[in-house]
Amino acid sequence: MSQKARIDVKPVKIPRWSASTHADEVSSNVGNIDADNNPKAAAHGSSEVIRNPLTGLPYSESYFQFLEKRKHLPIFEYHDKFMEMLRQSQILVLVGETGSGKTTQIPQWCVDYVRLKGALTSKGGRRSVACTQPRRVAAMSVAARVAEEMDVSLGMEVGYSIRFEDCSSPRTFLKYLTDGMLLREAMSDPLLDSYGVVILDEAHERTLATDILMGLIKEVSQQRADLKVVVMSATLDAGKFQQYFNNAPLMAVPGRTFPVEIFYTPEAERDYVDATVRTVIQIHLCEEVEGDILVFLTGQEEIEEVCKRIKKEVDNLGPEVGELRCIPLYSTLPPNMQQKIFELPPEKRPNGAIGRKCVVSTNIAETSLTIDGVVFVVDPGFSKQKVYNPRIRVESLLISPISQASAMQRAGRAGRTRPGKCFRLYTEKAFHEDMIPQTYPEILRSNLGSVVLELKKLGVEDLVHFDFMDPPGFLFYLFLMCYSFFLVLCNLLHLNSSRDTDACFGNVELSGRFGR
Numbered sequence: 364m365s366q367k368a369r370i371d372v373k374p375v376k377i378p379r380w381s382a383s384t385h386a387d388e389v390s391s392n393v394g395n396i397d398a399d400n401n402p403k404a405a406a407h408g409s410s411e412v413i414r415n416p417l418t419g420l421p422y423s424e425s426y427f428q429f430l431e432k433r434k435h436l437p438i439f440e441y442h443d444k445f446m447e448m449l450r451q452s453q454i455l456v457l458v459g460e461t462g463s464g465k466t467t468q469i470p471q472w473c474v475d476y477v478r479l480k481g482a483l484t485s486k487g488g489r490r491s492v493a494c495t496q497p498r499r500v501a502a503m504s505v506a507a508r509v510a511e512e513m514d515v516s517l518g519m520e521v522g523y524s525i526r527f528e529d530c531s532s533p534r535t536f537l538k539y540l541t542d543g544m545l546l547r548e549a550m551s552d553p554l555l556d557s558y559g560v561v562i563l564d565e566a567h568e569r570t571l572a573t574d575i576l577m578g579l580i581k582e583v584s585q586q587r588a589d590l591k592v593v594v595m596s597a598t599l600d601a602g603k604f605q606q607y608f609n610n611a612p613l614m615a616v617p618g619r620t621f622p623v624e625i626f627y628t629p630e631a632e633r634d635y636v637d638a639t640v641r642t643v644i645q646i647h648l649c650e651e652v653e654g655d656i657l658v659f660l661t662g663q664e665e666i667e668e669v670c671k672r673i674k675k676e677v678d679n680l681g682p683e684v685g686e687l688r689c690i691p692l693y694s695t696l697p698p699n700m701q702q703k704i705f706e707l708p709p710e711k712r713p714n715g716a717i718g719r720k721c722v723v724s725t726n727i728a729e730t731s732l733t734i735d736g737v738v739f740v741v742d743p744g745f746s747k748q749k750v751y752n753p754r755i756r757v758e759s760l761l762i763s764p765i766s767q768a769s770a771m772q773r774a775g776r777a778g779r780t781r782p783g784k785c786f787r788l789y790t791e792k793a794f795h796e797d798m799i800p801q802t803y804p805e806i807l808r809s810n811l812g813s814v815v816l817e818l819k820k821l822g823v824e825d826l827v828h829f830d831f832m833d834p835p836g837f838l839f840y841l842f843l844m845c846y847s848f849f850l851v852l853c854n855l856l857h858l859n860s861s862r863d864t865d866a867c868f869g870n871v872e873l874s875g876r877f878g879r
Contacts, residue, residue, distance in 0.1 A: 454592040564595045726769070767794065
């Protein structure tokens with residue numbers, strides 16, 4: 364994607380910042396649903412009682428209120444095109460920027476497809492739709508939202524499944540689940556017979572579980588011609604997904620474009636946490652435009668520290684300054700606390716001082732969640748990434764610079780509903796010369812021993828020819844040789860190699876080195 368082609372910036376002078384001459388105009392998307400395929404929408408207001416086909420009950424008033432909002436999503440006009448492509452193709456790739464509505468609307472359309480087709484499992488049960496998410500927070504929050512939109516109960520017709528929590532039932536038509544949980548289901552259901560459609564959302568994040576799932580689903584699709592697969596990405600670099608899935612058709616959903624002014628620091632910041640606090644206070648005091656602030660940090664400890672420091676700074680400014688409410692967001696936060704990010708911002712003071720909401724988040728808010736009202740983004744340029752050190756054979760989470768693609772995604776959060784500003788706490792030179800274009804897939808920076816064990820648990824026998832999108836390096840095959848030697852040793856010792864291997868490694872999330 365050409366960066367210069369998306370520029371629409373009028374530099375504004377503010378203290379300590381230089382407006383980039385190569386600012387990115389980042390479009391924001393939402394999603395829609397076709398009224399032609401929703402007769403209840405057309406009948407709304409008539410005397411006829413329209414019933415929900417999933418529950419048999421009349422639609423509530425809130426259903427029609429949600430429907431009106433869904434009609435304003437950019438993906439709305441693509442309903443017919445998507446359904447036609449779904450009928451004609453077994454696998455399709457869909458590209459829609461964050462906020463396009465693909466995560467909430469596409470699964471609902473797939474439910475209609477499966478329900479009207481009347482697809483049954485090999486045991487005679489009803490097939491459903493699975494939509495994977497790379498993060499627990501997204502799986503839970505999106506499932507709750509879609510349950511409201513479909514006018515059904517969460518945990519019944521629409522549910523979610525994350526580690527240690529299964530909020531679904533035999534009546535579930537649509538299940539949001541982490542990619543790791545779908546892998547676990549594949550261990551007992553290798554052909555994914557329970558599902559008529561599998562949706563891999565946020566595939567561009569290329570988590571380890573997603574990469575394994577793509578290879579697994581590619582094999583399953585050759586054995587199940589009736590299985591439909593939708594690969595959804597928020598980036599425009601979809602050619603690799605198309606090529607991997609044998610030139611699968613592509614559907615691109617453009618979004619509404621709002622310009623985002625990009626500001627860089629004139630020199631590198633020594634302490635990005637301190638710079639983050641200063642920048643948030645500066646935005647709150649100097650910006651005359653209403654709008655909330657979204658801050659990206661690396662983890663819970665940093666987030667809690669910054670929230671406390673911002674609150675202290677604002678309290679010291681006195682009652683004449685508008686209220687600034689800091690809300691943390693990270694994966695281990697309780698669900699009721701996570702929902703606070705969707706609350707309305709504080710009201711203005713009697714003197715007209717603007718009240719704002721400041722969400723301080725990990726990269727969860729980069730693509731998985733859409734927060735309305737965000738106009739300002741503060742991007743220090745770091746995130747925690749899993750890295751494997753083959754010398755000491757240990758995986759660890761390290762604070763590392765983000766990629767250019769991640770920086771673009773973060774900036775896009777400011778331009779979702781109106782023009783916004785993104786304050787990058789690094790230089791423009793660092794963005795163009797030091798940051799890599801795309802984040803390396805997790806499989807290329809993970810303990811490859813765990814990959815081998817995961818595939819063995821899935822029943823994959825021919826590991827050498829397993830179709831990875833990005834094949835692992837030499838260490839993968841070296842570990843595979845060691846694993847094969849281990850099995851031979853088990854046979855020599857008259858052990859059941861498969862059972863004992865699972866006992867040693869299969870049910871614990873440890874590397875083979877620590878599984879003995």
